[in-house]
Amino acid sequence: MPADPPALRPARVPDGGLYEGRRTLRRVPADWTDRPYDRFELVPQGRVIGAEVRGVDLSRPLDPALRAELNRALLEWKVLFFRGQHLEPAAQRDFARNWGELETNPLLDRGSSAEVVRFDKGGDAAPTFENVWHADVTFRERPALGAVLQIREAPPVGGDTMWADMAAAYDNLSDEIKERIDGATAVHDFLPGFARFFGPERLAPMQEVFPPVEHPVVRTHPETGRKLLFVNTSFTTHLTGMPRRESDELLRQLVQQAHVPEYQVRFRWQAGDVAFWDNRATQHYAVDDYAPHRRVAERVAIAGDRPY
Numbered sequence: 227m228p229a230d231p232p233a234l235r236p237a238r239v240p241d242g243g244l245y246e247g248r249r250t251l252r253r254v255p256a257d258w259t260d261r262p263y264d265r266f267e268l269v270p271q272g273r274v275i276g277a278e279v280r281g282v283d284l285s286r287p288l289d290p291a292l293r294a295e296l297n298r299a300l301l302e303w304k305v306l307f308f309r310g311q312h313l314e315p316a317a318q319r320d321f322a323r324n325w326g327e328l329e330t331n332p333l334l335d336r337g338s339s340a341e342v343v344r345f346d347k348g349g350d351a352a353p354t355f356e357n358v359w360h361a362d363v364t365f366r367e368r369p370a371l372g373a374v375l376q377i378r379e380a381p382p383v384g385g386d387t388m389w390a391d392m393a394a395a396y397d398n399l400s401d402e403i404k405e406r407i408d409g410a411t412a413v414h415d416f417l418p419g420f421a422r423f424f425g426p427e428r429l430a431p432m433q434e435v436f437p438p439v440e441h442p443v444v445r446t447h448p449e450t451g452r453k454l455l456f457v458n459t460s461f462t463t464h465l466t467g468m469p470r471r472e473s474d475e476l477l478r479q480l481v482q483q484a485h486v487p488e489y490q491v492r493f494r495w496q497a498g499d500v501a502f503w504d505n506r507a508t509q510h511y512a513v514d515d516y517a518p519h520r521r522v523a524e525r526v527a528i529a530g531d532r533p534y
Contacts, residue, residue: 249488250397254302255452265292268299275391275508276491277303284308284500285317293324300372301450305389305491305503305510312498313376315342315524321502322374322526329370329527331363333420333432337524348381348520355423356512359390359484360460362505362527365416367439370505371530377495377523384516387501388492390509395483396444396455406476410443411466412457419460440466443480445533447506454507455483456533484509495521506530 239245253274254260267280277299288296300306313321315338322328328341337344345356362370375387396404415438420429443465445456459481465473483489493501503510505527 249394249486251394251488252397253391255450258302258450260302261298263295263299265295268303270303271307271493272491274394274489275304275389276307276493277305278307278309280309282308284311284321285313288321288324297325300502300504301447304391304507305493305501307493308500308502309496310498311376311500313500315339318342318374318376318500318524318526322528325528326371327529329363329529331527332435333416333424341526343525343527345523345525346520347514347522348516349518355419357514358459359481359509359511360419360458361392361456361509363416363461364441364456364458365414365419365436365439365461368530368532369441370527372503372505373525373527374500374502375523375525376500377497377521379520379522380495380497380499381516381519381521384513384519385521386492386494386513388490388511388513389503390484390486390511391489392454392456392484392507392509393447393452394489395486396453398486398489399455399480399483403476403479404444407443407465407480410468411440412443412477413438413440413463413466414461415439415463416461418463438463441533445506448531448534450507452507455480457481458484458509484511506533 251274266282269278269280271277279299282292296306319328319339319341330340331343334343335346336342362373416432416436417429441456443457445454447454457477457480462477464470465477
């Protein structure tokens with residue numbers, strides 16, 4: 227007779243914990259038809275997210291066909307990288323305007339115009355508040371559609387930015403979690419993300435400008451139709467109508483999904499590089515590992531629609 231297997235002590239993984247093993251990695255919707263790009267070369271940087279676009283000069287106006295092809299690439303890869311563009315702020319704004327009205331953000335340092343946000347970090351500069359997984363301005367009723375970021379000065383090492391695909395994050399939730407969040411909403415507020423760095427004198431006047439808003443926990447992408455996990459560490463305070471402890475536990479599980487490397491791409495910047503990302507479909511994280519060196523970037527954001 228075969229010997230009994232050796233006995234093991236009792237052990238369990240906490241409910242809702244992350245798991246190891248194969249994950250579902252779908253870059254595009256199941257019914258999406260992949261087609262070649264005719265106007266540029268596209269070089270994937272990750273399995274589901276991130277691609278470098280070669281052969282496009284962003285300082286020149288986009289004709290309708292090129293704009294359409296870049297938009298398709300954005301939908302398919304969620305963040306696009308353009309090396310060595312060295313755009314003037316006006317050209318950066320003009321490129322972003324191909325996707326709609328530009329957004330202003332009175333909470334952040336202004337660049338050469340109201341639409342340009344400037345991040346000047348490192349050395350004796352104020353501490354960074356981008357090294358946390360987040361989507362931009364989800365505390366607005368209409369969070370940004372996307373953003374165009376250019377690095378003006380890159381540190382000799384470090385200062386990378388990472389992006390996570392929140393469709394992949396949703397796809398890999400358990401069926402039990404998906405049922406719990408189906409139709410749920412969450413409250414988003416600017417204060418948690420900014421109160422760590424700014425005092426009441428600066429933030430109090432903004433409370434009426436940016437009151438808390440509710441968004442679906444799972445939003446639908448308006449162009450691809452994919453379901454996207456739409457909560458983040460910086461601005462999501464709680465799930466609506468749920469006891470605080472239950473909300474905190476569930477929200478903790480949900481925001482952890484952005485941390486999975488299989489859903490991510492990481493970009494090493496050089497001065498003059500540009501990234502254009504879909505803020506509806508991604509979260510991002512600016513790695514704060516370059517002090518005492520400087521990292522200077524300028525961002526232009528595109529106003530979005532109300533999540534549904």
